[in-house]
Amino acid sequence: MCDNGGNPPLHVKSGHRHRRTAVSVHQSYEYGSPGYLLLCGLGGMMSCGLTHTAIVPLDLVKCRMQVDPGKYKSILRGFTVTVQDDGLRGLALGWAPTFLGYSMQGFFKFGLYEVFKIRYAELLGPEKAYAWRTGLYLAASATAEFFADVALSPMEAVKVRVQTQPGFARTLRAALPRMYGEEGLWAFYKGVAPLWMRQIPYTMMKFACFERTVEALYKYVVPKPQSQCTKAEQLAVTFVAGYIAGVFCAVVSHPADSVVSVLNKEKGSTALEVLRRLGFGGVWKGLFARIIMIGTLTALQWFIYDSVKVYLKLPRPPVPQAPESFKKQK
Template identity: 50%
Template sequence: MSKSDRKIQMFTKEYYAACTLGGIIACGPTHSSVTPLDLVKCRLQVNSKLYKSNIDGALKIIKNEGISKLFTGVGATLIGYSLQGAGKYGGYELFKRFYSTTLVKNEEMAYKYRTSIYLMASASAEFFADIMLCPFEAIKVKQQTTMPPFCNNVVEGMKKMYAAEGIKGFYKGITPLWCRQIPYTMCKFTSFERIVEAIYARLPTKKNDMSALQQISVSFVGGYLAGILCAVVSHPADVMVSKINNERKFGETMAIASKRIYKNIGFIGLWNGLTVRIFMIGTLTSFQWLIYDSFKAYIGLPTTGH
C-alpha cells in the first residue's frame, strides 16, 4: 500500500492514537478469552498439589464451583489488560520512534542498532503500562487464588482491597510485575521484530509487494514463535507475582516476602504451570499480533516489522 493511500499519516498524534486503540483491541479480549487457563495456572502456582493436571483442574472447578467459575477474574482481566495493551502497543510505537530519532544520527544507524532500540522502546512502554495494569492484576490474582473467591466483581474487589490495605494493596505486586512483564515485553517485541524480519528475508516476495493477508499471516507465525520465548523468560516472575499477591503479609517488605516464598517453593517451584503458560502465551501473543496488525492494515497503516 502506498503512502498516498493511507488514511492516517505515520508518526502523527492520530497514528499513535490508532496504535493505542489497536493495543486495547488486541490485548483486552485475548487475555479475557483464556481466563480459564489462567485460573488453573494461577491456582497451581500457589498450590501445585491442588490439581493433578490442567484438565483435572478445569473439571474440578466445573464440578465443585460451576462452569461459570472458570471465568473467575475475567472482569479484572479485561479492564487491566485493555489498559496495559494501550500503554504497551501505543507506547512501543512512540518510544521506538523517539529512540530512533534522538539516540542515533540517521536511518542507517537506526537500522544498525535496531535491536537495542526495540529493547529500550518495549521496556519503556511496559514500565508505564504495568502501572495501569497492576491494580487489576492484584484483584484478579486475589480473586482467582482464594476459595471462595475474594470478590465477585471488580468493583467489590477494589472496595475490599482498599478497605483492607489502602492504595498500597493495589501496588504491592508492582515490583515482581515489572520483573515479569518488562523482560516478557522486551522479548515479545524484539523477538517478534527480528523473527518477522527473518521470515520476510527468506520469502521470494518483498513485504511491500505482499497483500495485507500475507503480511498478517507472517505476523501470526512470528507472534507464536515470539510467544514461546516470552513464556519461558517471564515464567519465574509470573509465579512470584501470583504467590506475592496471594501470600504477602501486611507490612512485609518485598525482599522478605520473596525470600520466604522462595524458601518454601524452591527453584523447581518457580516453574509450576510452565506448560500451560507456554500454550497460553504462545496463543495469546500470536493472536495479539494478528489482531493488532489486522487493525493497522484495516485503517491503512503498514503492518509491524521490516
C-alpha cells in the same frame, strides 16, 4: 509490518469537514503523528483486552497450579477441580479485572512502544538505528512496559485474589472495596515490582523477537518481497512470528509470573520471601500451560494489532533495510 497499499496518507482539509468519511479519516494520519500513535494505542487496547479475557479459564487454572500445586497437579486436573468446586461459571472468575487491566496495559504497551521506537531511532540516526535495531526494540519495549505495568497492577491484583483465594470475592465489584478496606492502596501496587520483573523481560522478548522473526521470515521463508504480499499473507506472517515470540516470552517471564500469583494471593509477604519459599522447582510450576497460553495469546495480539492497522489504513514502515550510507561503511 503491512504497508498501506503504496498510497501516502491523505489529509482532510479543514474546509471539507462536512465531507469527511470513514475512509478519509482512516487515511489522514502520518506515521509518527499524534493521531497515528493514539490509534496504535487503541489497537493495543483491543488486542490485549480481548485476548487476555478470552483465555481467562486457562489463566485461572495456571494461577491455581502456581499457588496450590498439590490440588491442581496438571492442566486437565485443574479444569476438573475448578468445575467441581465452582461450576462452569467458575472458569470465568476474574474476567472483568482481566479485561479492564489488560486493556489499559495494551494501550500503553503498544502505543508507547511506537513512541519510543520512533524517538530512540531519531536519537541514534539512520545508520545506528539500523545497526542497533535489536537494542532499539529492546529499549523501546522495556520503557513502554514500565509505564504499562503501573496501569495494569491494580486490576492484576484483583484478578489474582478473585481467582486464587476461595471465598474472598467472585466479582470485581465485591473484591475492589474489600481489598482497599483491608490493605489500602498497597493492595493494588504491592505486585508492581514483580510485574516489572515478569512483564518487562516478557515484553522485550515479545517485541524484539517478533520484529527480528518477521525480518527472518521475509528473508528466508516467504518466496517474495513483503511489498508483493497480499494483506492476508502479511497477516499470516504476523501470526507465525507472534507465536514464535510468544513461546520465548513464556519461558523468560514464567518465574516472575509464579511470584506474582502467590504474592497477590497472600497478605504481608514480599516478592523475595515468596521466591525463597517456592525455590527453583516451584517457580516453574505451570510452565507448559503458560507456553500454550502465551504463545497463542502473543500470536493473536499481534494479529489483532496488525489487523487494526490494516483496517484503519495506518501507514507502517516495511521490513527494515540497511540505509545506503550503512552499506557504504561495510
